[in-house]
Amino acid sequence: MVTKSLVTQIIETRYEDISENALYEAKRSLLNWLGVAIGAANHESMDKLFAVAKRMGSQPQATVFGREEKTDLLFASLLNGMSSHVYDFDDTLLDTVLHPSAPVFPAILAVAENKGKSGKDVLEAFVIGCEVEARLALAVYPSHYWRGWHITGSVGGIGAAVAVSKLLDLDHEKTSFAIGIAATEPVGLREMFGTMTKPFHPGKAAMNGLLAALMAEQGFTSSHQSLEAERGFVNVLSEENKLDILTEKWNEKWEVEKNSYKPFASGIVTHPAIDAIISLQSRFQFKHDQVVSIHIIGHPLVKELTGKQVLNTGLEGKFSVFHCVAAAFIYGKAGVDQFTDECVNNETIKNLRKKITLEVDEKKKEDQVELIIKLADGREFTEFVEHAIGSADKPMTNDQLIDKFLDVTGDIISSDAKRELVDLIYKIEELENLTPFFELCQPAKSLNKH
Amino acid sequence: MVTKSLVTQIIETRYEDISENALYEAKRSLLNWLGVAIGAANHESMDKLFAVAKRMGSQPQATVFGREEKTDLLFASLLNGMSSHVYDFDDTLLDTVLHPSAPVFPAILAVAENKGKSGKDVLEAFVIGCEVEARLALAVYPSHYWRGWHITGSVGGIGAAVAVSKLLDLDHEKTSFAIGIAATEPVGLREMFGTMTKPFHPGKAAMNGLLAALMAEQGFTSSHQSLEAERGFVNVLSEENKLDILTEKWNEKWEVEKNSYKPFASGIVTHPAIDAIISLQSRFQFKHDQVVSIHIIGHPLVKELTGKQVLNTGLEGKFSVFHCVAAAFIYGKAGVDQFTDECVNNETIKNLRKKITLEVDEKKKEDQVELIIKLADGREFTEFVEHAIGSADKPMTNDQLIDKFLDVTGDIISSDAKRELVDLIYKIEELENLTPFFELCQPAKSLNKH
Structure with missing residues (x-):
């Protein structure tokens, strides 16, 4: 029944x-x-x-x-x-x-x-x-x-x-x-x-x-x-x-x-660390050559699932918290572009990855992390993430969702179309019918032809 | 591996x-x-x-x-x-x-x-x-x-x-x-x-x-x-x-x-009984009004799966050994046409069904049956099927397969096309390619149009 x-x-x-x-x-x-x-x-x-x-x-x-x-x-x-x-x-x-x-x-x-x-x-x-x-x-x-x-x-x-x-x-x-x-x-x-x-x-x-x-x-x-x-x-x-x-x-x-x-295009256990580094960088905008070390203290699963240190492909980058943090440090995000083969093999990112260490802490929850960054001038900054963005306790805001949309769609549709789609x-x-919606989803290159 | x-x-x-x-x-x-x-x-x-x-x-x-x-x-x-x-x-x-x-x-x-x-x-x-x-x-x-x-x-x-x-x-x-x-x-x-x-x-x-x-x-x-x-x-x-x-x-x-x-379009447990009645009819061609009774002695599953006596639809007919035997008596076959609503509700078949009885015999194998037919003039005929046609021990012959093909395709393709398809x-x-095969499968009505 x-x-x-x-x-x-x-x-x-x-x-x-x-x-x-x-x-x-x-x-x-x-x-x-x-x-x-x-x-x-x-x-x-x-x-x-x-x-x-x-x-x-x-x-x-x-x-x-x-x-x-x-x-x-x-x-x-x-x-x-x-x-x-x-x-x-x-x-x-x-x-x-x-x-x-x-x-x-x-x-x-x-x-x-x-x-x-x-x-x-x-x-x-x-x-x-x-x-x-x-x-x-x-x-x-x-x-x-x-x-x-x-x-x-x-x-x-x-x-x-x-x-x-x-x-x-x-x-x-x-x-x-x-x-x-x-x-x-x-x-x-x-x-x-x-x-x-x-x-x-x-x-x-x-x-x-x-x-x-x-x-x-x-x-x-x-x-x-x-x-x-x-x-x-x-x-x-x-x-x-x-x-x-x-x-x-x-x-x-x-x-x-x-x-x-998902705010980031990698496995969910990497999200607290990415969140932490982006949060620090949005405030301080460190240069990569200032960095002496970045130390991550996270839930045991971070190491188990994403402890990969030798990387060749973009896909492997998704399973390396080291790459996630290094790429997010440089680009201020961890979207699709941060997990290409090119990005994983970029020299700056490779060098930065070597400075990152990972420590497991049984008391950390899955959506928590502590991240400590040491600079060449002796300064040290610590970021504690209580709930990573995108977790149940800290859902993505509209602005964050919109930023993700603008970013992930790349150059496939025009910037104007992106903005109009968000509004729509x-x-x-x-809408009585979705014709304007479908029209805005036309790829930019096809519109250029006309 | x-x-x-x-x-x-x-x-x-x-x-x-x-x-x-x-x-x-x-x-x-x-x-x-x-x-x-x-x-x-x-x-x-x-x-x-x-x-x-x-x-x-x-x-x-x-x-x-x-x-x-x-x-x-x-x-x-x-x-x-x-x-x-x-x-x-x-x-x-x-x-x-x-x-x-x-x-x-x-x-x-x-x-x-x-x-x-x-x-x-x-x-x-x-x-x-x-x-x-x-x-x-x-x-x-x-x-x-x-x-x-x-x-x-x-x-x-x-x-x-x-x-x-x-x-x-x-x-x-x-x-x-x-x-x-x-x-x-x-x-x-x-x-x-x-x-x-x-x-x-x-x-x-x-x-x-x-x-x-x-x-x-x-x-x-x-x-x-x-x-x-x-x-x-x-x-x-x-x-x-x-x-x-x-x-x-x-x-x-x-x-x-x-x-x-499958030689017959009904459940496999009905096949020995259908085989028996068709075998008798092919030799003696009894009229339905000569019949006093038809008694089936079969494997227990015959009763369990196809013991249905009250029928309204063609689909139900497939689950009634009584209908299977009655229809096969009249038509000499048990193909798709014998399991239509019309056939199940046909008066001659309904009357004949009432004369059929079923007895279970634990010693009978699934592909075996004994069938006893009594006529109004007092004569009695018994048919024992050792292995029903279509069973592992008695596979359908080519002639039987061809007869099934000719029958089941009905009037959808022409008789000539059927014969040619069998040969082909x-x-x-x-054949280097199957063009003639596909052409012969064209429905008769479509060929008539051209």
């Missing part, structure tokens, strides 16, 4: 029923998601998938963010879902490590563009799709994740199916069919981490969820007990028995309100 | 290495598969999926068997994979209940049509794709199946990816990528049985496997230990630890040689 009850709640919830705070966080989610999607638009994995779409003769129905060419709705979902996870820089629901936007926004936006849906429609579909995938993640966590499923791909398809069903205003039976069709095709083994197949997971989840909803719209039948049945999603894919989570206290709080955003997203509920 | 070794075997195996018997059974598999695919071409689930393909603007690249309109390669795989499983009338590897052709042939044939591949290419790709999915099914069976996975959908995508990789002559690294991409997206919860989503499973597996191979062809990366890794396919999706099955005794025997075909399939290794 839980799938049936859940579908009733999905059907009956209207935009007006959603809290202001949830809608506000949905807009912040969109801003963060769009930035990282545009930022990776030209990644080589995207070119490879584009080549397949072209070989299928995919029709220009929907925007691939940051790319000139459009594709059909299904490929647009796949491509946008993938690009937004390429840099591991998208949002996170920390309770389950679910990245909620990557599988859901691509499916919603493809349909919204194609059917001329409004800003309110998009926000409503996102909050509800996100709610269902997040609750489902809670229902199967942790055994599902530890068994080896990449939870973003495995529950994300159902979130996308729900969101599109809502956007298409499907009835009870068809929404239930959409959930069933999506539930039967979970995506994502954790073995794929470290390869292009990892970001493929949310992309494929978006594509599967969209396809499921489009099939259900046609009356394609499926089980009405797909989540709770003995051989349904929760039982087959987890050891948990927490089905009540799917429906209890609906509309009292929204999962999207807990969404968090924060008042997206006023 | 097992994925690596498996890929080496896939790469190194050539057409010439495959036994005559395996190639011969591959042709029989194709004949059986094509018949059931064409037979369900116009099923309402197909129309619903076609509507989605059209909405995507899917391009006419590949044949959907028995349909006039073509679609792109991915949708053709999805549609053909689905249609061939709609009537539950496709082939079976009895060790694991895997239906090997439905996920693999659609992916192969779409690419073969698009790239002009030869008959030998197609047979080679099928035998190897079938080999890998069948071995993988053995490696995860039975816990995988009992946990709730529809094994045809879950391992089938990997079979399709391997087959297409072989057809595209991908190198070691890319074939390994293709397996990884397909492994990360298993399809099929058994909860979906009884809905349109069940036949969707092999269709989606075909589509996923094809997409995986096309992505791998572009160099899209994935894990090289996707099957054996701690968080890879076998460990995440089963409790088994039988990885040796994937590679041992390669090329000594081929799984396709064990393929079996049995000598498909002589």
